[in-house]
Amino acid sequence: MGFETRTIRIAMNGITGRMGYRQHLLRSILPIRDAGGFVLEDGTRVQVEPILVGRNEAKIRELAELHKVSEWTTDLDAVINDPTVDVVFDASMTSLRAATLKKAMRAGKHVFTEKPTAETLEEAIELARIGKEAGVTAGVVHDKLYLPGLVKLRRLVDEGFFGRILSIRGEFGYWVFEGDVQAAQRPSWNYRKEDGGGMTTDMFCHWNYVLEGIIGKVKSVNAKTATHIPVRWDEQGKEYAATADDASYGIFELETPGGDEVVGQINSSWAVRVYRDELVEFQVDGTHGSAVAGLNKCVAQQRAHTPKPVWNPDLPVTESFRDQWQDVPANADLDNGFKLQWEEFLRDVVAGREHRFGLLSAARGVQLAELGLQSNDERRTIDIPEIVL
Structure with a gap:
């Protein structure tokens, strides 16, 4: 009997930026995808399916074609509200991040995000509260x-x-x-x-x-x-x-x-x-x-x-x-440190548990x-x- 494969669909926002592209897409998610995913202790295989999200349609389309990613969009709200999307990742500008994370968590999405999570401590604490209330797995890059x-x-x-x-x-x-x-x-x-x-x-x-x-x-x-x-x-x-x-x-x-x-x-x-x-x-x-x-x-x-x-x-x-x-x-x-944390975070998503580096840790950084x-x-x-x- 073969083991189950669990595919996690990840909306990757801000992927045309330096960190979003090089570390998160090129050196983390694509290598996981191209390796056929990774295997959990119980034998379940976890595969990833990226969806590229950004404001520049030409750049997003070019990246999608270059890396054989089948889905891309400039409509962040639509992808957040897509019931088939499991995780929303954010590497966009700091000033836009808190709003994206709030929408995603309130839509029941797990989130993985760059730092800082917000421009003010008050907003960073609010994000931690929303994540706790929503019961989602939230991870913050601690590369x-x-x-x-x-x-x-x-x-x-x-x-x-x-x-x-x-x-x-x-x-x-x-x-x-x-x-x-x-x-x-x-x-x-x-x-x-x-x-x-x-x-x-x-x-x-x-x-x-x-x-x-x-x-x-x-x-x-x-x-x-x-x-x-x-x-x-x-x-x-x-x-x-x-x-x-x-x-x-x-x-x-x-x-x-x-x-x-x-x-x-x-x-x-x-x-x-x-x-x-x-x-x-x-x-x-x-x-x-x-x-x-x-x-x-x-x-x-x-x-x-x-x-x-x-x-x-x-x-x-x-x-x-x-x-x-x-x-x-x-x-x-x-x-690669980014790839290692991605895999750890995705294991937590599958298990339905908190990630050790979550939004409260990020709030302390903003503080x-x-x-x-x-x-x-x-x-x-x-x-x-x-x-x-």
């Missing part, structure tokens, strides 16, 4: 926790490698060209506050789940934001004022599950040139050891192997500090961004209250 480097870093935490954790420091970003001489690598709306852009709004929701997922609860924030590049050029070559922050420098107080206090510090900038091994790196220091993790690589230095440098500004450095660290092995095949901006405006540290649904 960085699935990256090989951070998977290795989390494993070191779980194994007690660090002893008592003291601090975590992150460096993120790269130079985004202004758009006049060389085209910008990111969409122009990212740099307009009125369109939902801004580094703090964009990245603090990521840093919240990264800090929670590796260390523990974020208790306070002190942030300084900046608009280092005040004028940029859009996709049509037209000059515009960059009204949103393109860099944000944050200090966070964290608390581990065991009650230890940890200091966090993350610099995020679209106006920085990279002198590190990867575009994002996190260093965790503890009493028994330290580790540095990027997207893929993770290196560690145990207490017993820690050298004893001597400060002498009169002589050139003769030791190679990078050579004093050891690679942390993966010990497993780690697939951290909102309080980070408030901290900058008021030039003070702000404690982070618990969110109660």
Whole structure:
């Protein structure tokens, strides 16, 4: 007797954007589809059937033809109300996201979404409430926790490698060209506050789940934001004022599950040139050891192997500090992080259970961004209250 195949129809909104196309369609859903789906523990095969949704008919049709996707539409409301659609995915502009998610959940659809889920904390909490009342499975992209480097870093935490954790420091970003001489690598709306852009709004929701997922609860924030590049050029070559922050420098107080206090510090900038091994790196220091993790690589230095440098500004450095660290092995095949979370989310959809990274987690990310901006405006540290649904 053959096992059942369950096909999940997924409306993918905002799929012409960089993240929606590259990570979610090209590297996640299409590989799952082309592999014939994946198999659950009980032998059920789960297959996916994407429906491409977007505002630009020509682009959507072209993508559908290119990737042999049979269904596409520019009518988001129609696809949300289509009884054959199981999941609505959203990777559109931040300013449009909350309305899409509300409609989808109220129509009984499961939702999987990029971040931030809303422009305000109030709206993000409302989304979490609606999802709970609707009884749907809601997932929010927490891709960085699935990256090989951070998977290795989390494993070191779980194994007690660090002893008592003291601090975590992150460096993120790269130079985004202004758009006049060389085209910008990111969409122009990212740099307009009125369109939902801004580094703090964009990245603090990521840093919240990264800090929670590796260390523990974020208790306070002190942030300084900046608009280092005040004028940029859009996709049509037209000059515009960059009204949103393109860099944000944050200090966070964290608390581990065991009650230890940890200091966090993350610099995020679209106006920085990279002198590190990867575009994002996190260093965790503890009493028994330290580790540095990027997207893929993770290196560690145990207490017993820690050298004893001597400060002498009169002589050139003769030791190679990078050579004093050891690679942390993966010990497993780690697939694309977006694809891994998609599969985990779809398993939860089939099982009818909550996804571990849901709308409440997303609300905490929006809260951290909102309080980070408030901290900058008021030039003070702000404690982070618990969110109660």
